[in-house]
Amino acid sequence: MGNCGPSGACGLSRGGELNASCGAVLHCAETIKGGIATYLRELIPLQRDEFGPNKVFVVIPESQRMELPVPNGVTVVTYADGGGRAANAMRLALRSLAVARRERVAVVHVHSTFAGALVRPLLALAYRSARVVYCAHGWAWDRPLSGKARAAVVAVERLLSLLSDMIVCISEHERVTAIDNGISPSRLVVVRNGVSQQRPVPLGDAPHWPEGRLRVLFVGRFDRQKGVDLLFDALRVLGDKVHAVVAGAAVLADGTVLAMPDNVTTIGWVSPGELETLFASAQVLVVPSRWEGFGLIAAEAMRAGLAVVAARVGGLPEVVADGVTGMVIDPGSTDALVAALAQLSAERAREMGDAGKARFLEHFTMERVHRELREVYGFST
DSSP: OTTOOTTSOOOBOGGGOEETTTOOEEEEESOOTTHHHHHHHHHHHHHHHHHOTTOEEEEEEGGGGGGOOOOTTEEEEEEOOOSOHHHHHHHHHHHHHHHHHHHTOSEEEEESHHHHHHHHHHHHHHOOSSEEEEEOSSOGGGSOOOHHHHHHHHHHHHHHHTTOSEEEESSHHHHHHHHHTTOOGGGEEEOOOOBOSSOOOOOSOOOOOOTTSEEEEEESOSSTTTTHHHHHHHHHHHGGGEEEEEEOOOOSOSOOOOOOOTTEEEOOOOOHHHHHHHHHHOSEEEEOOSSOSOOHHHHHHHHTTOEEEEESSTTHHHHSOBTTTEEEEOTTOHHHHHHHHHTOOHHHHHHHHHHHHHHHHHHOBHHHHHHHHHHHHTEEO
């Protein structure tokens, strides 16, 4: 590990900062399908380029390895997943501890609730040399929960926050709700999500869009959180005025029952290059989520110059400028979604898409995320 001392902590500079040329970073996540995969896929190359080869490590489930291509010099370690999320999180924690010890990492960056629930306590017990950075990527208490379940989630997150050196909030909404639920502001830092300025190379052919209809795109899991059922209900009302292409699939068995309208084409999960082709051919992205920490797909669409219609939940109103880069509508409302799509002309969608591209460059690049995370890690330049 170069100039690392015998304790395993790498080269502390004045002020307690770590030298980025020495400190190794470990990312760990119990699931990456969707937004976390995009986040890591675009962040890791920037970290590899700055921190150097063999300084960035990732622990993820074996079944999702193909979701995360990485550059040379980045080590991906997998574990055999299956048997439920709690069991997977325990396997992740044990594998992450082993990697952290073996590589003497300086920072462990923990992604998502289940990972945070088990990785942080294990590190506190068995490997205290690393700086622990936690990101929920959407607080569990934002989901519909019973009173007792919500109280339990708040109590656990509040307790585990004491085992985190810093907690990354991906939106101001996340920071405010964390403070409201008793987490110390001193442990919280807002690093809004972003994607690389470098767009993936488009791949594949554009889907068939019927002539004369508004071209609507949805990308994400087919579950209650993402609100695809609301989109389908709206499409039934709108009929032949619109046509939607839906990219994604069911991941969680949450009881969502879906019947596809006639004006929908489903294409399953797509690669980043295939997604770029979809962005180039669609006119508007719809994000009808019922809860959302940030909504990374909205930033991706804005990068491509696509208008966005999004629900007023979580961090989405911080991403989409209502009436400028898209529309922000009441959550859980089919009527609001119908009204927004019915009034959106092709010309207005183009204007919003152009404004969205400018807003993306100003606020939501992964290059900015990387710079801010370097400070969170305590790395000097």
